[in-house]
Amino acid sequence: MFHAIRTPGRMRDQLKDMQTRLREIAAAFLERPDALFFIGWEMTPDEKETRPFFARNPRQAQRLVWNDLCHPNPASYLPRLRDREGMIGVAVKGCDARALRELIRANQIERKNLFVLGIPCTGLVDPNTGAIASRCAECQYPVDFDYDETLGPMETPALTVERSAPDLDAMSLQQRRAFWKQELDKCIRCDACRKICYGCYCPECIFEMSDPKWATNRGDLADKIFYHAVRAYHLAGRCVGCDECARACPMGVRLDLLNRSLRDHAKEMFSFDGAGITDEKPLLRTFSTEDPDPFFGGDE
Amino acid sequence: MTVIGYMKRSALEGVLGDISDKLEVIAPLPSGDKGAVELRRFEKGAQVSIGPVKPMLPLKTIFLPPVEQIFRFSKSENETTVTASTPITRDRVVFGALGCDIAALALIDEVFLREPVDEAYRERRTRTTIVALACEGQGPECFCASVGIDPVRPGGADVVMIPVKDGFIVETITKKGEQLGTMLQGALRDPTGPQKKTARSFTSTSRSDVDLSAPAGGWSAVWESEAWEDASARCIGCGICTVVCPTCHCFDVHDERHGNGGERFRKWDSCMAVNFTMMAHGENPRPQHRARVRQRYMHKLVYFPENHGAVACVGCGRCAVACPNRTGIGEVADRMREREEDSNE
Numbered sequence: 155m156f157h158a159i160r161t162p163g164r165m166r167d168q169l170k171d172m173q174t175r176l177r178e179i180a181a182a183f184l185e186r187p188d189a190l191f192f193i194g195w196e197m198t199p200d201e202k203e204t205r206p207f208f209a210r211n212p213r214q215a216q217r218l219v220w221n222d223l224c225h226p227n228p229a230s231y232l233p234r235l236r237d238r239e240g241m242i243g244v245a246v247k248g249c250d251a252r253a254l255r256e257l258i259r260a261n262q263i264e265r266k267n268l269f270v271l272g273i274p275c276t277g278l279v280d281p282n283t284g285a286i287a288s289r290c291a292e293c294q295y296p297v298d299f300d301y302d303e304t305l306g307p308m309e310t311p312a313l314t315v316e317r318s319a320p321d322l323d324a325m326s327l328q329q330r331r332a333f334w335k336q337e338l339d340k341c342i343r344c345d346a347c348r349k350i351c352y353g354c355y356c357p358e359c360i361f362e363m364s365d366p367k368w369a370t371n372r373g374d375l376a377d378k379i380f381y382h383a384v385r386a387y388h389l390a391g392r393c394v395g396c397d398e399c400a401r402a403c404p405m406g407v408r409l410d411l412l413n414r415s416l417r418d419h420a421k422e423m424f425s426f427d428g429a430g431i432t433d434e435k436p437l438l439r440t441f442s443t444e445d446p447d448p449f450f451g452g453d454e
Numbered sequence: 455m456t457v458i459g460y461m462k463r464s465a466l467e468g469v470l471g472d473i474s475d476k477l478e479v480i481a482p483l484p485s486g487d488k489g490a491v492e493l494r495r496f497e498k499g500a501q502v503s504i505g506p507v508k509p510m511l512p513l514k515t516i517f518l519p520p521v522e523q524i525f526r527f528s529k530s531e532n533e534t535t536v537t538a539s540t541p542i543t544r545d546r547v548v549f550g551a552l553g554c555d556i557a558a559l560a561l562i563d564e565v566f567l568r569e570p571v572d573e574a575y576r577e578r579r580t581r582t583t584i585v586a587l588a589c590e591g592q593g594p595e596c597f598c599a600s601v602g603i604d605p606v607r608p609g610g611a612d613v614v615m616i617p618v619k620d621g622f623i624v625e626t627i628t629k630k631g632e633q634l635g636t637m638l639q640g641a642l643r644d645p646t647g648p649q650k651k652t653a654r655s656f657t658s659t660s661r662s663d664v665d666l667s668a669p670a671g672g673w674s675a676v677w678e679s680e681a682w683e684d685a686s687a688r689c690i691g692c693g694i695c696t697v698v699c700p701t702c703h704c705f706d707v708h709d710e711r712h713g714n715g716g717e718r719f720r721k722w723d724s725c726m727a728v729n730f731t732m733m734a735h736g737e738n739p740r741p742q743h744r745a746r747v748r749q750r751y752m753h754k755l756v757y758f759p760e761n762h763g764a765v766a767c768v769g770c771g772r773c774a775v776a777c778p779n780r781t782g783i784g785e786v787a788d789r790m791r792e793r794e795e796d797s798n799e
């Protein structure tokens with residue numbers, strides 16, 4: 155069941171072997187008396203995509219898949235499961251592992267309650283275009299984590315690093331403003347981008363509060379911009395670039411570009427190398443008098 | 455039902471342009487660059503995108519807008535002024551509406567046109583003529599035929615346009631439809647025998663095998679079932695399924711103040727949202743995720759039929775398409791009937 159157009163045959167066989175191993179490992183984990191479930195992926199009913207799957211017993215583990223369509227980030231379910239008693243198994247590819255690292259360091263889930271299977275990811279395919287997913291083409295990070303098991307050596311993906319268009323930094327301020335106005339106006343404020351994000355685990359989001367009421371509910375462009383600015387900044391230095399928000403958006407808002415520019419700026423301005431990659435302090439928890447301050451006309 | 459003539463596809467935009475001098479015209483127009491369509495006001499010169507794409511947001515948006523002002527208020531030194539808002543200013547016509555969406559209006563009518571009547575909704579309904587596009591099935595997700603809807607000549611349409619080669623056979627169904635028919639006259643020709651035949655035999659690919667029936671022992675038998683745990687495991691609670699659903703109609707009322715004035719408006723709400731049931735005193739009677747998921751399906755499959763005599767699903771399949779996990783109502787009903795351990799939906 156592989157629908158990749160780009161993944162060549164040799165690699166497809168490799169993926170299939172990995173899938174067999176994944177099922178074996180998950181089934182063995184689910185034999186444990188303290189195992190609750192194993193979170194991985196299964197095919198969607200139309201077999202064209204994958205979706206998260208909670209396998210609860212060794213038989214269900216046979217429904218798990220690993221292929222180049224495994225976009226969902228299983229780690230994003232962990233914060234809401236933190237109070238369950240027992241062990242949770244979770245399969246993680248690179249971006250998922252980065253999210254998991256961040257969750258553990260932010261005390262959203264305890265390492266000791268997890269069984270983590272690391273997957274050496276070679277890049278996923280966009281089910282709509284058949285081309286390699288843009289975030290994967292840009293991914294240059296090793297997936298460093300203390301895995302319980304892995305499906306092979308966890309190496310840095312050897313992909314050509316090519317930046318997907320459009321390059322917002324090449325636009326003038328006016329062009330960029332027009333681009334974002336048009337883009338964010340598509341938003342219908344369903345908040346799927348927030349609900350799917352591994353990093354949006356606040357027990358009460360400011361957009362859900364009615365007393366005090368921080369944001370209006372009018373739904374005009376100003377509200378949409380406010381929502382997206384807050385969402386993006388709350389994820390600055392924490393966004394791991396899994397692009398789940400962009401995938402979940404029913405209106406096709408290019409949140410991937412918004413997040414990418416925040417990651418770029420964190421790197422350019424504060425030499426911060428991306429969430430879930432190093433054990434540096436989180437970007438928004440550090441302050442230095444040397445920090446650049448171009449916004450207020452300070453030194454560059 | 456009367457066949458009033460054949461209209462060329464190429465004449466459509468011109469006709470809509472002429473009609474827009476007299477009525478507000480709403481039609482499926484291209485949206486964005488990915489081939490999506492959106493029901494929006496048609497302006498002269500625009501290109502209509504009739505079939506084969508279903509608009510992501512259903513026809514209900516025209517009658518029950520996502521955000522709708524009820525009144526404005528302002529306060530001066532010793533006077534408070536309240537100005538009621540006008541729901542619509544002109545009579546309207548919607549072109550290219552689909553059977554599922556039109557059938558859904560009849561369900562929403564049950565709620566909004568019963569006493570106490572929702573006046574804004576009623577005004578929009580009575581002042582809008584609905585021109586259906588006979589639907590050949592817009593995608594693999596379509597299953598309106600499973601819930602008793604005729605996608606070709608849907609009940610509730612005033613006019614039906616049936617696609618034939620290079621154009622449509624136009625049939626009028628209601629009085630309102632006949633009035634609109636007179637505005638179309640200039641663009642109509644006498645249909646040929648083969649055109650009439652194609653129109654008569656027009657069929658849809660909508661699936662008729664999706665089963666929304668109750669589990670053995672009825673839905674009450676699964677109220678506490680562990681299967682809801684499975685059904686809600688992968689759901690992220692985003693509520694997109696309720697946003698895109700043509701029959702979902704819940705809203706919340708908000709007052710917002712700006713300086714010395716402000717407005718009251720209503721806005722779509724969703725049973726999948728945490729604070730949908732949040733009370734002013736801070737108590738939430740439906741705090742668990744699985745209870746919210748259960749509510750969505752129970753409302754559609756149990757409470758609505760009990761109160762209004764029909765399942766609140768018209769088989770458009772949008773929920774399965776728009777859900778980040780591709781969870782559709784048919785799949786959930788299947789799983790709840792199976793209720794076996796192997797479910798994870």
Ligand code: SF4
Nearest residue numbers: 341342344345347403
């Ligand atoms: S998922 Fe898309 S439409 Fe929904 S709130 Fe986020 S950007 Fe807006």
Ligand code: SF4
Nearest residue numbers: 351393394396397399
């Ligand atoms: S903001 Fe989007 S890309 Fe970043 S971690 Fe959250 S879901 Fe992933």
Ligand code: SF4
Nearest residue numbers: 699767768770771773
């Ligand atoms: S429940 Fe799903 S298939 Fe049924 S009417 Fe709503 S969106 Fe369409």
Ligand code: SF4
Nearest residue numbers: 689690692693695777
């Ligand atoms: S769209 Fe899917 S994930 Fe979102 S609330 Fe509905 S069922 Fe859950």
